[in-house]
Amino acid sequence: MLEGLPPNGATHVMRVEAPEREARAISDIISESFDPADVATAAFEREDLAEGAPWAVEAYFAEAPDEDSLRDLIALVAPEHAAAVTFLTLDKKDWVAASLEGLAPVNIGRFVVHGSHDRGKLAPSRIGIEIEAALAFGTGHHGTTKGCLEAIAAYGNRRRPARTLDVGTGTGVLAMAAARLFHAPVVASDIDRVAVATARANARANRAAQHIHFLHAPGLGAGIFHRQGPYDLILANILLPPLKAIAKPLRRLLAPGGRVVLSGLLPSHANAALAAYRAQGLHLVRRRTIEGWTTLELSADSGRPRQ
Structure with a gap:
């Protein structure tokens, strides 16, 4: 979200x-x-x-x-x-409905984000993620979500994370993509209770709920984040101010050698986000800009997280 x-x-x-x-x-x-x-x-x-x-x-x-x-x-x-x-x-419902209405399925790597009207058109080799208009943002048609899905797909070509964290899950698209691709535990959080409920329902509908633990939480201070971690892959599709605010606690949750995907960034804000995470010992692996939104992939060194 x-x-x-x-x-x-x-x-x-x-x-x-x-x-x-x-x-x-x-x-x-x-x-x-x-x-x-x-x-x-x-x-x-x-x-x-x-x-x-x-x-x-x-x-x-x-x-x-x-x-x-x-x-x-x-x-x-x-x-x-x-x-x-x-x-x-x-209004909240119109926001998502407008992003879905009349749009073709989004194909990124093995992922296809689609509505129910395209359910029967998927090839058996593709991972379909079905999203309908709902009371949360994030349908796969937005540049931020596309950038994150590309990063997940690229990561999956190299390795399989033991655990994934999705911060600001919205409709749960990224959490479901990770769960369906990696068949490994995912923790997905959001500050909005409605988004959490929507994401949980979407995960059930997409046969991904068994791998995902959804929770309503502001920030990353709740103990459950640490109990479920550390995480090899962390996804955060949110805007610059909260991305900067969670840089330090997020770094503490990242496994040695882990990967962080940041999105929700305007190109003019990307360097500010990058500076906040470089200060935590992360380095830039790849920068993508899709439809006016930037996604950053960062990697952790093999040392211990900064305290």
Whole structure:
């Protein structure tokens, strides 16, 4: 789940189309002007439009923004596009329904994230993860989730973790992917009780519940994290502020030589997250940017976690 956006109530969305250069400038000025705990923004190429067509910029706000002020802000970097900005409001259910409606299954490695209408189209060799519109974020169609699924698939080509931790599990897509691929224990947590309940139901529907222990927990301070660990693979698909806040406790839960996957990051925030984890003895293995969102893969040295 993308923590930092509201776990309850409406999400307010701003959208505008512009050429790549202006789209990136719009995304940057919004992300630099607002608290990242309250706003998430991304610029990305529209896959449904012809080559050379405008990019799209989307910004998600926890509270309704001042539309005139936001247009004035955009006018500073892209004056010809400020008038074309549109706004809409999504309630919790609409957020996920909008991300699923009319979208084809997502194919990443052996994983296929799909709705029930595509259930019969899966090849026997693929790992299907079925997600319907629900009261939590994370369907596999978002760039952050895609980046994490790619990282899980790549990790599985090299080794099988004894234990996996999924922080901010949302609908449970990443936890289910790890459970279905590795057939090994997974701990999945979220700050939102509704998300935990949704993820647990999704895991049952996807025959993955026997491998996953779901829990409602803010942060990583609960004793169960340590009792179930250490973890060879830790996934954290959340935004920059909570990613930085959990860097030290997360490092203590990581097994020697373990792998950490961080996502929910705008490209402009990736270096700040990387610095926080480098301070804990981790080093960058790979950086992916998909649809305006960055995923970092980091590896632990073989020494003991920092205290």
